[in-house]
Structure formats: structure tokens, C-alpha cells
Amino acid sequence: MKIEKNMTIGELLSQFPEKADILLSAGMHCLGCPASQGETLEEACEVHGIDVDELVEILNKDE
Numbered sequence: 544m545k546i547e548k549n550m551t552i553g554e555l556l557s558q559f560p561e562k563a564d565i566l567l568s569a570g571m572h573c574l575g576c577p578a579s580q581g582e583t584l585e586e587a588c589e590v591h592g593i594d595v596d597e598l599v600e601i602l603n604k605d606e
Contacts, residue, residue: 551580552566552580552581552584555584565602566602569591571587
């Protein structure tokens, strides 16, 4: 399965828990926050000023 920018943070972490370090390194330090679990990767990137396409590419690099 490929990681997409419309996946929620909750879905992403549930399916790919090993990717948490990449998200933390990118500046998403509130992964455990209940609100972030329903937020899409794209929405989270927008809030944190991160290029979502670049992050998706990094997240899928090892897949």
C-alpha cells in the first residue's frame, strides 16, 4: 500500500507505525494529539508549513 496525502495521520500511523520518526523529523511533533489523528497528511503539512508532495515521496521511499 502506498502512502497518499489524503490519508489521515491516524491511518498512516496505524498502517505504517515505523514512519513516525520521519513525521517527527519533518516537524510534526503532535502525532499523539487526538485532533491530529483525524487530520489528513496534507492538512497537517499545511499547518506545519511542510511540502506535502516532498514528504509523501520520502515516506514512500522504502515502500
